[in-house]
Amino acid sequence: xxxxxxxxxxxxxxxxxxxxxxxxxxxxxxxxxxxxxxxxxxxxxxxxxxxxxxxxxxxxxxxxxxxxxxxxxxxxxxxxxxxxxxxxxxxxxxxxxxxxxxxxxxxxxxxxxxxxxxxxxxxxxxxxxxxxxxxxxxxxxxxxxxxxxxxxxxxxxxxxxxxxxxxxxxxxxxxxxxxxxxxxxxxxxxxxxxxxxxxxxxxxxxxxxxxxxxxxxxxxxxxxxxxxxxxxxxxxxxxxxxxxxxxxxxxxx
Amino acid sequence: xxxxxxxxxxxxxxxxxxxxxxxxxxxxxxxxxxxxxxxxxxxxxxxxxxxxxxxxxxxxxxxxxxxxxxxxxxxxxxxxxxxxxxxxxxxxxxxxxxxxxxxxxxxxxxxxxxxxxxxxxxxxxxxxxxxxxxxxxxxxxxxxxxxxxxxxxxxxxxxxxxxxxxxxxxxxxxxxxxxxxxxxxxxxxxxxxxxxxxxxxxxxxxxxxxxxxxxxxxxxxxxxxxxxxxxxxxxxxxxxxxxxxxxxxxxxxxxxxxxxxxxxxxxxx
Numbered sequence: 001x002x003x004x005x006x007x008x009x010x011x012x013x014x015x016x017x018x019x020x021x022x023x024x025x026x027x028x029x030x031x032x033x034x035x036x037x038x039x040x041x042x043x044x045x046x047x048x049x050x051x052x053x054x055x056x057x058x059x060x061x062x063x064x065x066x067x068x069x070x071x072x073x074x075x076x077x078x079x080x081x082x083x084x085x086x087x088x089x090x091x092x093x094x095x096x097x098x099x100x101x102x103x104x105x106x107x108x109x110x111x112x113x114x115x116x117x118x119x120x121x122x123x124x125x126x127x128x129x130x131x132x133x134x135x136x137x138x139x140x141x142x143x144x145x146x147x148x149x150x151x152x153x154x155x156x157x158x159x160x161x162x163x164x165x166x167x168x169x170x171x172x173x174x175x176x177x178x179x180x181x182x183x184x185x186x187x188x189x190x191x192x193x194x195x196x197x198x199x200x201x202x203x204x205x206x207x208x209x210x211x212x213x214x215x216x217x218x219x220x221x222x223x224x225x226x227x228x229x230x231x232x233x234x235x236x237x238x239x240x241x242x243x244x245x246x247x248x249x250x251x252x253x
Numbered sequence: 254x255x256x257x258x259x260x261x262x263x264x265x266x267x268x269x270x271x272x273x274x275x276x277x278x279x280x281x282x283x284x285x286x287x288x289x290x291x292x293x294x295x296x297x298x299x300x301x302x303x304x305x306x307x308x309x310x311x312x313x314x315x316x317x318x319x320x321x322x323x324x325x326x327x328x329x330x331x332x333x334x335x336x337x338x339x340x341x342x343x344x345x346x347x348x349x350x351x352x353x354x355x356x357x358x359x360x361x362x363x364x365x366x367x368x369x370x371x372x373x374x375x376x377x378x379x380x381x382x383x384x385x386x387x388x389x390x391x392x393x394x395x396x397x398x399x400x401x402x403x404x405x406x407x408x409x410x411x412x413x414x415x416x417x418x419x420x421x422x423x424x425x426x427x428x429x430x431x432x433x434x435x436x437x438x439x440x441x442x443x444x445x446x447x448x449x450x451x452x453x454x455x456x457x458x459x460x461x462x463x464x465x466x467x468x469x470x471x472x473x474x475x476x477x478x479x480x481x482x483x484x485x486x487x488x489x490x491x492x493x494x495x496x497x498x499x500x501x502x503x504x505x506x507x508x509x510x511x512x513x514x515x516x517x518x519x520x521x522x
Contacts, residue, residue: 004363011360019348022387087344091403094308094338096330097361253312 005098012092012105016079020113027113030072031120034064038121041187042128049188054218057130061122062213063186066206067178068121069114069150073157074174076110080161081170084251093252103158103248110154111147118146133219141226142216148233149209153177155240162247186210205232259322261286261411261442262307266316269302276302278466279316284444284459286410289437291457292446298463300446301341304415307444308338321410337404341415343396344403347389351380351399354388355406362407374402378432394425401432405441412436414445418452423496424503430455 020026038060041049046056083089083102092102122130134142156173164170181187183197184206190198201207208228215222262284269277276299284290294300305311307318309329317324323331338344345354352371359367375381378398383391388399397417404412414433418426433456436443447453453460454474461471470477493501 007363008361011357015346015349015357018353022348086347087340087342087400088346090305090308090310090340091338091344091358092361093310094333094336095358095361096333252310 005101005104008097008101009104009108012101013108016105016109017112019079020109026075027072027116027120030068030075030113030117031124033071034068034121035124037067038064038125038128045187051189055129055131057125057128058132058217059214060187061125061130062210062217063181063184063206064121064125065118065146065213066149066181066186066209068117069146069153070174070177070180072114072117073110073150073153073177074171075113076106076154077157077161077164077170077173078167079109080106080158081164081167084162099252100245100248103244106161107151107154107158110157111150114150114154115147132217134217135219138216138219141222142213145209145213145226145229145233148230148237152233152237152240155237155244158244159240159247162244162251180204181206181210184210205229205236208232259319260284261288262290262318262320262444264303264307264316264318267303267306267313267318268315269299269306269311269313275466277313277316280463280466280468282461282468282471284442286442287437287440288458289433289443289445289456291453291460292444292463293448293450293453293460294446294463295448299466300448300463301415303463304338304340304413304444304446307332308336308413309333310338335409336411336413337407337409338413339397339400339404339415339417341419343393343400345388345391345396345399348387350385351375351388351391351395352384354399355403358403358406364407370406374405377435378402392425393421394428397421397425397429398432401429401436405436409441411442411444414443416446416448418447418449423499426452427500 038057041060041064042057046060049056051059080103083106089102093099132138156177160173161170164173184190184201184204186206190201190207193201208225209232212222212226212229215225260283262282264283265281267277267280268275280299280303282290292300292303302311306313307320307325309325309332312326319325320332321335323335325332345351346357349357352375355371355374356367359370364370372381372384375384378401380395380399380402383395388396391399401414401417404414417433418429421429430452433443433445437458445452445456457474459471459473460477461468462477463469470480472480
């Protein structure tokens with residue numbers, strides 16, 4: 001059965017990419033919220049936030065990118081949930097296809113859709129004055145880390161899509177994920193926070209990802225942050241993947 | 254025993270419970286190759302559960318089931334090679350067009366030339382004009398026809414149709430019936446579930462009545478009729494049924510059943 005996994009996944013990915021092309025609003029909606037946040041933080045709050053010599057948009061773009069991903073994956077859960085509600089999921093399951101291909105199709109589509117949203121957000125940031133000294137290697141490192149983060153969060157979205165009882169439930173899981181960057185070093189330096197909040201902010205995954213992305217963009221040394229960030233991403237990815245696969249297996253047997 | 258001699262579907266002692274609800278309490282039946290077999294029962298009788306077990310979507314608690322000679326648990330992959338399922342809710346992708354839906358399934362069945370297969374099926378089920386439209390815009394009957402045509406890709410020897418006409422208007426129902434007959438003419442084994450007695454009567458070679466988790470009767474229509482006392486001869490004026498009147502008034506010429514009387518009420522329309 002695994003012999004067809006690649007081919008079947010490609011066909012199913014083509015199918016859900018076509019869904020996105022037919023409703024491009026999902027990509028635009030994904031990009032609109034982070035862009036609005038970016039406008040507000042840069043032009044409203046930013047002036048009152050002291051982040052040192054760095055321009056504020058350069059400071060907060062990494063956090064905005066993570067928010068973009070967190071809101072983008074909600075659509076993956078939503079699309080997976082709709083598939084399971086309709087008869088098409090049962091049709092796929094009763095066909096001689098690689099069964100995990102159904103999930104991988106959604107996962108790869110999520111990667112593509114989020115990449116497009118991220119490009120839009122970065123484009124707007126450039127217009128708003130975002131500048132980076134990052135060279136090719138730094139850019140590749142940033143792209144790699146954002147893709148890894150997207151992949152990890154997408155498998156969380158798969159869990160939500162598989163186990164949700166209602167359409168609202170399928171996307172509600174993403175709210176805490178969208179909120180997480182606010183309690184991190186994404187928008188303000190953690191030094192100003194009260195001790196318990198600061199402890200949380202400094203030890204949650206977003207901060208290490210934000211700090212290393214920011215350092216890469218600024219052309220500064222990333223230190224140990226990048227290893228902590230990678231460990232978080234890989235850890236979340238493995239746990240979410242194993243959980244999602246277990247739920248899926250229980251669902252289809 | 255060679256493959257051609259075994260029944261297309263063999264079910265023995267099938268049991269399934271959902272928590273405290275005993276949906277199936279020992280179901281046995283055989284379906285001969287190339288026949289249309291109707292599983293008749295009211296809502297909640299367990300028809301869909303049987304179909305889901307046979308199509309490898311659900312595991313039984315007890316009993317065995319083989320489809321095309323392969324065990325639904327031990328040889329699930331082989332079973333999936335030889336079946337096609339049309340579930341209770343039309344399993345079409347509403348965002349894709351009719352033609353794209355067919356191509357999708359043809360590709361997943363690893364067929365050569367999916368485009369040609371799609372075009373041939375669209376023509377066969379009178380959907381060519383709607384081929385480029387999103388199926389979300391299709392009528393219930395068109396959707397079902399597309400659904401059934403998707404099930405034919407790859408010529409699976411066994412097809413499950415779970416309540417194929419539930420929720421359809423009378424015209425669409427006749428279209429689906431014609432599609433099912435067309436399948437059987439091609440030698441496909443069809444297991445269909447229905448809660449409509451006339452549907453079983455119209456289509457099936459053999460009918461099994463599923464009631465409270467058991468098959469309480471199983472036979473041809475003639476055999477089932479013999480279970481009742483012999484028919485009394487009474488003379489009653491033959492009134493057209495409302496369905497016949499409805500079809501006559503709207504002037505459906507497509508697939509009216511042979512039993513329909515000549516339209517008599519056209520002047521009133």
